[in-house]
Amino acid sequence: MSLILLVIIYKSFSQKPPTFYGLLPKKSIQPLSSSEIPTRLQKNNTFYPFILNEIPSSLSYCGTYRKRNPHKTEDYCIKQTMNQGECGGCYAMALAQVLQAHYTHLTLKHQAFSTQQIIDCSNNNGCSGGWPASVLESLQYFVSEIEYPYRLITINGNSTNNYKKECIRGRRTKIHVSDYKEVIGPITFEQIKVLLIEYGPFIGMIYSNDQLRKYSGGILHLDCPVVPTLNHAIIVVGYGQENQEKYIIIRNSWGNSWGEMGYARISMNDLCGLDGIKYSDYPTILYLKTQCLFLFFSLNIITHNVIVPQQVYSNY
Template sequence: MLLLKLTSLVVLIHLAQSLSLQELTRDEWEAFKVSHGKVYRNNVEEQFRRKIYLENRRKIAAHNKFAKHPFRLVMNKFGDMLPHEFAKVHNGLRVPKNHTLLRMGVGSFLPPANVNVPESVDWREKGYVTPVKDQKQCGSCWAFSSTGALEGQIFRKTGKLVSLSEQNLVDCSGKYENNGCEGGLPDNAFNYVRSNGGIDTELSYPYEAKDSKCRYNVSNKGGYDTGFMDVKRGDEEMLKTAVATVGPISVGIDASHESLQFYSEGIYHEEKCSSTELDHAVLVVGYGTENGEDYWIVKNSWSSKWGEDGYIRMARNRNNTCGIATLPSYPMV
């Protein structure tokens, strides 16, 4: 009789714990939907998304459990998306196979003579960088990387920080081998701005996160360039010097991993990252060192709610992490 009672008690406790867990995950799911404005077409889709959310939740917890990881993950608005879905709509760097032959910038960056490169740089502190933006569900990262680099160079020359129009690039640079929300390349964007004679301000030509008709208006021009410069491919020391002496630099990275999708804080180093298969354009705005670990300060375009207020610190001097030094360039103003 005593054994039967003990067995019944164990079953009841297990059942209560299971129900509590179900209620907890249900409450979390409802909070996730409300927090991120998630609306699904029907119950079938919602249950599908909920399963993805729970699996992502499990992976995030597993990653954070191990202290060896120098960075942490957190659930965010991308929690109901599969990795390939996420990459398709939130990345967008498209690098032609023969791109090294096609890079037709003004030339290659040469480090200035007799300049001592500082151990740390953060161009946000000097006024070179506009607030973090959000590309939303449009593969226009290349446009945000381009405007960020151009905004920095215009500030360097004029002392005025002007937010430039990504939508202008999305809508108008198709003839320069960009493809709007389906992807593009900062170098092509710089070529468009040079040939077009300018780019409109964000205020006059706001972002829509979709392909639209070109509406460039020269009277709303906020900036221009005369071409672009490449930084030596794969050379992190050269990239460091360029960032220190020029300003924010456009780069491409491999952003195809879930660890980046849910990055929260810390110095990011993904062992599976490729240094050649690049699919996302971002902006290097500085660099530094923390507890002996070198890092790049990188501005992303997934909103200020992602990462470290919209930024990520990526490992520096660790074999060109995620290809950050593979495709650097900046516009000439």
């Protein structure tokens, strides 16, 4: 009788990028058209902690890129970038990282949110992939990484894609997603700037390949196929310009040894899907509005209004 060795590893993962990223595109029936995203700042109360009269040439909420911000700001991201390992859970890690950045914005405290809870408890395919918006359809609350830690499971060297999902109920955190929107259609650099200033870090869907896997620094020019496949979810945390070249700053889920300490700068000319230019059926951006529930307990007002676009699975 063969002995099956089950190894559960908490937090210590191989720094090798995964071979399966984990994004399974879903067609959205009622996304927000990119034409509805303004190119100028619209609100006085923005996510960025300072009032801006004009859009700055560079801005980042995370990492050392913040040194170029027009004002000194808190690092909204936890220094240690999670590594999804061989689990196709990029959709879960992207959402967990956006929630963490929003929580820091609301409380000025860092708290990691559980990727494993999203993988186990949402209406997705676990380590076989999923879509960030479908998490928000099926999960009403989120727990911390400390309470529900990420685990990488291998059985005789096989991928984690076949492990059984087991959802464990835990203490809910105080973060609440009050609204979210998916964006479909071509989006410009100016519109990305506005989204970041007004709504903070957001999730982007891109085409990932060996070129991205081997990225080690600098401004990346991705070689895209004619119609790139949306297969990976990341978070967009900033933007900038160097030698007249515009780029966005992303935070990945492949550990700190990848890229620029877990981040990458991708040329605006080669976003491979995120810009929505070659897509008419699938949203390529998901942004959130969040609240901290404890701020509303004293007023006895708790918002449960989550806008949920109707969606169906695609065989894409």
